Amino acid sequence: GLSTILTIYIGGSEAIQGRITEGNIAQFLLYIGRLTWPIASLGWVTSLIQRAAASQARINEFLETRTSISNTAAVAEQIRGDIEFRNVSFTYAHSGIKALDRVSFHIRPGQSLAIIGRTGSGKSSIANLVCRLYDADEGEILIDGKSIKDINLYSLRSQIGYVPQEVFLFSDTIANNIAFSSLSESKEVIAQAAKDAAIYSSIIEFPEKFETMVGERGITLSGGQKQRISIARAILRQPRILIFDDCLSAVDTQTEEEILHNLARIMKGRTSIIISHRVSSVKQASHILVMDNGRILEEGTHEQLLGRKGAYHQLHLKQLLEEEKA
Ligand SMILES: Nc1ncnc2c1ncn2[C@@H]1O[C@H](COP(=O)(O)OP(=O)(O)OP(=O)(O)O)[C@@H](O)[C@H]1O
Ligand SMILES: [Mg+2]
Known part of the structure; x- marks a missing residue:
């Protein structure tokens, strides 16, 4: 736009005075034209980078959140329970x-x-x-x-086997909800935990038994059934x-x-x-x-x-x- 007019005007008067040729003006305009897109995109890329940097800063803030609970002891040990x-x-x-x-x-x-x-x-x-x-x-x-x-x-x-006041179940099978943190547990161990939590007989009445899905994609359990699954989960690991x-x-x-x-x-x-x-x-x-x-x-x-x-x-x-x- 304006730069082209300026180039032609200044270039024109210079050419008239014989300091440059018309070819120089054409060349100059061509180069300016080629520069426009890279320069415009440079601005665009810079703004992208800035936005990304701002987001990254926020992500870092989250990732670097340290709880006030610090783990100072490195060695794990068996506790007696006093x-x-x-x-x-x-x-x-x-x-x-x-x-x-x-x-x-x-x-x-x-x-x-x-x-x-x-x-x-x-x-x-x-x-x-x-x-x-x-x-x-x-x-x-x-x-x-x-x-x-x-x-x-x-x-x-x-x-610690902790049965919290508010039961939390995953949208997964009953067996996986009980096994939870120890997915390698055998079927017998899971069944035994269910028996001890007095939920076994309810589970085997479900069409797919231990493979029954709970939550949004499956059956809805009663409050008492949920509590008992939560108990089975806590006692599983003894x-x-x-x-x-x-x-x-x-x-x-x-x-x-x-x-x-x-x-x-x-x-x-x-x-x-x-x-x-x-x-x-x-x-x-x-x-x-x-x-x-x-x-x-x-x-x-x-x-x-x-x-x-x-x-x-x-x-x-x-x-x-x-x-x-x-
Ligand atoms: N996460 C929390 N953040 C802030 N205040 C809390 C939190 N949990 C409990 N409190 C407050 O601490 C006090 C003790 O709560 P606590 O949950 O220990 O009671 P509770 O005896 O377990 O009650 P309930 O029988 O209803 O479960 C209450 O006044 C409660 O409002
Ligand atoms: Mg409470």
Whole structure:
């Protein structure tokens, strides 16, 4: 456009004065023409590169996110399952809610601890800390007498069978959902875990049995069935520590009894933490904590707690009445 006119005008007057020839002008215009596209595309490529750089920077930001949980111990080791909380306080950083306030307890290998208490009292937070999903703000958590921070994180987690409060199932077969992290498990091992979780008989009634798809592309399981698949997944690997977070809430008391009976066998020799709202789920435990507002309100065995005639006793009476009504 403008550059061509300028070239012809200036070139023209120069040519008239005899300093250059018409051929030079034509040549010059030709070269300018050839330069236009490369220069325009240079601008385009530069903007592309800049956009890519900006995206890459964001991706890096994400990739470089480090959790505050650091794995300092390199060697994996077999744990025995001794768990001790010493004056542990914990506040969720982003909400500022103090979930645990100076909680102390000690579970010896093979023992069972039950945690009961109203909603929001801090029960799941204890489970989260044992799995080291978070680090405590104050106090100490010891596993086998060693600070939890000095234990290899992956080794620790691989030795904990955790049934979270919210069940998560994949859109996959039932067998793969149970085998989950250990896909090499044999059919017999998976079937045994299903039996122990009292879900086996339901599974073999499905048309494709263990190969039945669950989730969006398959059948929809009931809440109680999902919970039991989640239990089967946790016990499959026979971990040293078992944590059941409210995992029997969606099953009736009869199924609960059946599962607890099976679990008693599996929990033998393993450390277990059972979280529940129901006295019937926790009464067998070696030690029971009654949580309230992040603190331990009462503790002891079922009999000791009933003898105290406190909150636990009242809860027990209330639930007995409800059961009779049902
Ligand atoms: N991920 C989280 N982020 C922020 N606050 C949380 C988180 N999880 C729990 N809290 C808060 O911490 C407190 C204790 O919660 P926690 O889940 O431990 O209770 P809970 O005893 O397990 O209750 P429920 O019986 O309903 O499961 C609650 O006030 C809750 O709102
Ligand atoms: Mg909870």
